Amino acid sequence: MKAKLLLAAALFAAPALAQTDKLAAPSPGEIVAAAPASEWVAISPDDLLVMDLAPGAWEQPRRVVIQLIPAPFSTAWTANVRTLAKAHWWDGLAIVRAQDNYVVQWGDPDGEDTAKAKPLPAGISATSEADYVTSLARLPLPSDAPPPIRTCSQGRDCNPTEAEVRYNARAKMLTDAAGVDAYATFSLFRNGWPLAADVGGGKAWPVHCYGMVGVGRGMSPDAGSGAELYTVIGHAPRHLDRNIALVGRVIEGIEHLSTLPRGTEALGFYKTPQERTPITSIRLGSEVKGLAAYQYLSTESETFARYADARANRRDPFFIVPAGGADICNIPVPVRRAPG
Amino acid sequence: MKAKLLLAAALFAAPALAQTDKLAAPSPGEIVAAAPASEWVAISPDDLLVMDLAPGAWEQPRRVVIQLIPAPFSTAWTANVRTLAKAHWWDGLAIVRAQDNYVVQWGDPDGEDTAKAKPLPAGISATSEADYVTSLARLPLPSDAPPPIRTCSQGRDCNPTEAEVRYNARAKMLTDAAGVDAYATFSLFRNGWPLAADVGGGKAWPVHCYGMVGVGRGMSPDAGSGAELYTVIGHAPRHLDRNIALVGRVIEGIEHLSTLPRGTEALGFYKTPQERTPITSIRLGSEVKGLAAYQYLSTESETFARYADARANRRDPFFIVPAGGADICNIPVPVRRAPG
Numbered sequence: 041m042k043a044k045l046l047l048a049a050a051l052f053a054a055p056a057l058a059q060t061d062k063l064a065a066p067s068p069g070e071i072v073a074a075a076p077a078s079e080w081v082a083i084s085p086d087d088l089l090v091m092d093l094a095p096g097a098w099e100q101p102r103r104v105v106i107q108l109i110p111a112p113f114s115t116a117w118t119a120n121v122r123t124l125a126k127a128h129w130w131d132g133l134a135i136v137r138a139q140d141n142y143v144v145q146w147g148d149p150d151g152e153d154t155a156k157a158k159p160l161p162a163g164i165s166a167t168s169e170a171d172y173v174t175s176l177a178r179l180p181l182p183s184d185a186p187p188p189i190r191t192c193s194q195g196r197d198c199n200p201t202e203a204e205v206r207y208n209a210r211a212k213m214l215t216d217a218a219g220v221d222a223y224a225t226f227s228l229f230r231n232g233w234p235l236a237a238d239v240g241g242g243k244a245w246p247v248h249c250y251g252m253v254g255v256g257r258g259m260s261p262d263a264g265s266g267a268e269l270y271t272v273i274g275h276a277p278r279h280l281d282r283n284i285a286l287v288g289r290v291i292e293g294i295e296h297l298s299t300l301p302r303g304t305e306a307l308g309f310y311k312t313p314q315e316r317t318p319i320t321s322i323r324l325g326s327e328v329k330g331l332a333a334y335q336y337l338s339t340e341s342e343t344f345a346r347y348a349d350a351r352a353n354r355r356d357p358f359f360i361v362p363a364g365g366a367d368i369c370n371i372p373v374p375v376r377r378a379p380g
Numbered sequence: 381m382k383a384k385l386l387l388a389a390a391l392f393a394a395p396a397l398a399q400t401d402k403l404a405a406p407s408p409g410e411i412v413a414a415a416p417a418s419e420w421v422a423i424s425p426d427d428l429l430v431m432d433l434a435p436g437a438w439e440q441p442r443r444v445v446i447q448l449i450p451a452p453f454s455t456a457w458t459a460n461v462r463t464l465a466k467a468h469w470w471d472g473l474a475i476v477r478a479q480d481n482y483v484v485q486w487g488d489p490d491g492e493d494t495a496k497a498k499p500l501p502a503g504i505s506a507t508s509e510a511d512y513v514t515s516l517a518r519l520p521l522p523s524d525a526p527p528p529i530r531t532c533s534q535g536r537d538c539n540p541t542e543a544e545v546r547y548n549a550r551a552k553m554l555t556d557a558a559g560v561d562a563y564a565t566f567s568l569f570r571n572g573w574p575l576a577a578d579v580g581g582g583k584a585w586p587v588h589c590y591g592m593v594g595v596g597r598g599m600s601p602d603a604g605s606g607a608e609l610y611t612v613i614g615h616a617p618r619h620l621d622r623n624i625a626l627v628g629r630v631i632e633g634i635e636h637l638s639t640l641p642r643g644t645e646a647l648g649f650y651k652t653p654q655e656r657t658p659i660t661s662i663r664l665g666s667e668v669k670g671l672a673a674y675q676y677l678s679t680e681s682e683t684f685a686r687y688a689d690a691r692a693n694r695r696d697p698f699f700i701v702p703a704g705g706a707d708i709c710n711i712p713v714p715v716r717r718a719p720g
Binding site for chain 2 (some may be wrong): 141169250259277279281295354360361370
């Protein structure tokens with residue numbers, strides 16, 4: 041009676057069921073496991089950030105690997121993050137905050153005390169809210185920019201124009217993988233990243249899913265330098281989208297952050313220095329010897345389309361009722377160590 | 381530069397900002413803090429499950445408090461859960477599984493071995509998929525059952541009938557708090573619980589948000605007895621809605637589960653008995669001396685409506701762009717210990 045609650049959720053588990061029932065629909069994990077090598081995209085070590093925490097209570101190593109988000113998003117901050125990593129600025133600093141169902145945050149524990157704060161390295165650029173808004177708006181949407189989604193709720197008749205038919209076809213293509221979004225006109229995947237988009241305004245932006253990494257900041261118009269970072273360890277706090285710059289996502293080792301004891305001060309900050317986990321080092325991947333090669337499944341691939349459809353419509357044997365949809369943060373982009 | 385990343389997210393933090401800026405819009409937490417006592421609903425100790433885990437590495441107590449879901453949902457399983465708790469059946473069993481961004485699960489580690497499995501107590505009822513589906517469908521929707529949501533995507537004209545106008549007004553009332561839902565026609569709150577609903581089919585069901593507690597089961601048609609339970613510790617796995625019976629939610633102490641080391645076997649099961657956290661006891665709240673009194677904010681209250689609106693449209697000073705929406709799992713129902 042030990043219930044194998046979520047067999048189908050073991051994204052990369054062996055397809056045991058398929059062996060006993062040849063007619064069973066494949067699970068999302070089985071679909072991904074069958075992707076041809078050509079659909080996996082290598083992640084450059086230059087786009088990785090490798091964070092080593094002090095060893096755990098049983099001396100186990102604790103390494104977290106982060107993939108930086110590509111242009112056009114958050115470029116002012118990812119440039120600073122690279123500068124900070126190259127300067128080894130984070131080494132000896134700490135995890136300062138763990139708030140349940142929200143975020144784990146790291147940086148300079150003395151950062152608020154101007155007398156004691158660690159100076160930032162040369163080459164850190166000032167950032168502003170304007171940088172932020174600009175970077176959000178840059179994603180090229182299809183060149184014949186579609187009109188806003190047409191509905192009949194405004195009492196219009198519903199004979200679509202040719203442009204609208206074209207738009208709807210594109211919107212369907214873009215949204216099939218992600219479906220309805222409570223925070224935007226629709227959501228989509230592009231170049232391996234989950235995005236939300238406001239078709240009316242022509243903007244697109246990365247979204248705060250589990251494991252995404254963002255830039256801590258104070259009250260607006262402070263936009264943060266990138267020296268203080270956080271990662272999401274709970275339900276997607278999508279209300280932060282467009283309000284904080286996202287600079288990447290954890291692709292390995294997030295359990296070393298998500299299992300940290302929660303801080304007992306307001307917002308989950310740790311009360312005493314002893315409670316903080318020290319950061320041994322943060323390096324760009326290209327500086328780390330022996331680092332594994334990582335790949336993500338192309339979100340433009342046929343396998344990804346099938347995987348996303350299966351996440352939204354579970355037909356594998358465990359399931360009774362397919363949902364018929366999924367929010368974008370429940371369709372995590374598959375990432376793996378390159379085989380061989 | 382220590383960024384107070386998410387001041388507004390400290391649901392029950394003191395309204396420090398309001399003191400310095402009288403014109404600032406209140407945060408969701410400030411709105412909840414100002415709710416009159418009459419809007420808080422007492423939770424009966426008979427509806428609580430109190431799980432005490434073996435003390436942690438520093439002998440700290442680890443107590444998790446769960447509120448059982450009321451009828452009409454999952455009644456076949458909540459009856460079994462009460463029987464198991466009254467029989468002290470879980471005492472001495474263990475947390476058997478922790479899968480990152482998914483679930484923590486507890487029960488009998490030998491449950492799959494019929495020779496060694498702990499016998500269930502007298503009075504445990506058999507459950508079936510039929511029980512499950514029936515309980516899902518029972519929520520009374522407004523008595524003049526509305527027609528399916530009318531859209532013009534089927535090429536119909538859009539002059540609504542009087543019944544449709546009435547329906548739309550009701551749908552707006554029901555959905556204002558929760559907005560768009562990727563997994564259902566819409567989502568709503570009722571009697572303190574987050575639900576999704578399929579208006580066309582007249583069904584409503586509880587949803588897998590962070591902290592919800594469900595019944596582990598094997599392959600369908602196995603529906604699970606309630607002896608093996610799990611709680612969500614990551615992004616809402618809404619694809620499980622209607623596929624597994626939900627029996628409650630953690631209202632206090634979830635950090636004792638969400639921070640457990642992740643299991644290294646498939647699906648996050650622990651490899652060795654030593655890795656499992658022992659359960660000292662699970663009791664109904666009415667059997668636990670000195671238990672605090674708990675209350676939830678009425679989801680039918682005016683304060684809850686304002687709170688949900690503020691979660692979807694953050695206007696407090698930290699935010700630059702209000703989202704304009706929120707998914708139902710990003711609007712956690714406020715629960716507190718009764719003051720005084």
